[in-house]
Amino acid sequence: MKMTGNPVESGNIAAIIKQLGGLSSKLELANDQSPESKLYSFIPIASRIVVDLNLLEYIVNHDKAITSEELASLSGGEALLITRLLRALASVNFLNQVGEEVWQATPVTKAMASEGISAGIRVIGEMVAGAASKAPKYLKEAGYSCPTDPHDGFMQYALQTKLTSYQLFNSIPRVQKDFNNFMGNTLGARKMWLDWYPIEELLNGAVPDSALLVDVGGGKGHDLVAFHKKYPNKGRLVLQDFAIDTIGDLDPAIEPMYYDFFAEQPVKGVLIFISPPSPIPHLFDARLCFNTLGARAYYYHHILHDWSDYKCLEILKHVRDAMKPGYSKLFLHEMIIPETGASPIYAMLDITMMCFNAGMERTERQWRAVLETAGFEVVKVWPGPEVGSDGMVEAMVKE
Structure with a gap:
């Protein structure tokens, strides 16, 4: 089944990263002492919370721009929290802010709201990023060499288990479901x-x-x-x-x-x-x-x-x-x-x-x-x- 159409709209992660070239350029701060580059790690955290609240889906399904108050009513989240989260994502082009506490979808928003990409954000945010956060400590203790044993890597160190990542995911139904959805939707518009x-x-x-x-x-x-x-x-x-x-x-x-x-x-x-x-x-x-x-x-x-x-x-x-x-x-x-x-x-x-x-x-x-x-x-x-x-x-x- 050949995927066609706009690569971002097709849910292609590679296309999303390419779309965010502005974010990459902001990270090139060799001659800039700005602390901005140290703060981008919070973007994935904001993305995860936004996905959990289904905010992107609500924004995409709304015929026109939508306010934080309207999103609060739909999601059950606080309007102030929603504004702060969406402002962070708008700063890196995940969506557009078109007015004071008013938001509108872009092609990137539509991709992120798709079932496969949303599932991936949850899996990566909860499991993979959690493992990555323990990588510095793991590597220091391991003598700074790449992990090779699937029973003794970052994931196992972070979650205190000897299960492989596949075994671990399969033991948690919601994670397994998200992982399977993510794996089935990562091709996007790339050629087969x-x-x-x-x-x-x-x-x-x-x-x-x-x-x-x-x-x-x-x-x-x-x-x-x-x-x-x-x-x-x-x-x-x-x-x-x-x-x-x-x-x-x-x-x-x-x-x-x-x-x-x-x-x-x-x-x-x-x-x-x-x-x-x-x-x-x-x-x-x-x-x-x-x-x-x-x-x-x-x-x-x-x-x-x-x-x-x-x-x-x-x-x-x-x-x-x-x-x-x-x-x-x-x-x-x-x-x-x-x-x-x-x-x-x-x-x-x-x-x-x-x-x-x-x-x-x-x-x-x-x-x-x-x-x-x-x-x-x-x-x-x-x-x-x-x-x-x-x-x-x-x-x-x-x-």
Whole structure:
């Protein structure tokens, strides 16, 4: 399903950050001793409270400008508090102040009021930012090195738990719901890989009746649905996810399959031995051997960035063992950070992943290093077609 339209209106976080270029410029204070730069950390706090009060939704749904008093009546919050919060957000272009205690929506307001972005603000504000606030103390005690253990990172330190972030989120229903909504609404108007990857290279040489594309950890199957819509009836499409039973209705062209990517990959190439009838019992010298193929491609979208290198190697081992050398492809649809001049969205998401699950966004060099260690050969690296968009790392088993 290709997203189109205004990128901000589509709920694209990257577009929101780009829209707020004025905020970035205010932070460039190398020759300015203004204390302003020290105060911007309060903007996310104000955003979280505003979202909790549904103020942005009320502003967006109002046909014209709306007053703080009207918002107080709708939300149950105090008018003075609402004015102070919205004034802070208006100062960084999240909405417009068009009069004394009078507010009006902008495209950024509409994006922030969407279900996915609002959910993300709550999750990041409550869980990730809470973990980040303890990062200085954690890193001081840990000797200033990146966390790598998902059971012992910023989140675990802040909340005094040994659960991974995923386990922790799943144990809190409202957080789990917000997280799932956020993850399902972060693409926005950015181009899908189907718009720029040469799919013919995948289809050519694919063996009929074997799996064409396995989407590992594919959530609700958005990528496979889009693939089938654009390239119908080209081969078996398999959706694998840990929570496959929660997906609901799924296109019958897509085969759902429960799978934990830290376990053995069930869609794999295997040797099958069939013994023909023999006059001598238990004599199998004349066995017939058949080699079944693994999938043509195994696709991981925003999976490995959640994990540190050693956890990525555990994941990659299972898919490598399932792949047929010379035939199966590995697709990693991830951000590829430039070695220099990284944009704010790349840099900030990298820090977010470190706070979230001891994961990381990676440069091309880092992706190549992980894959080589895991026994893969990189075929090609496809940079993201737009600033803030995902690229693709294509690899095959090293022969």
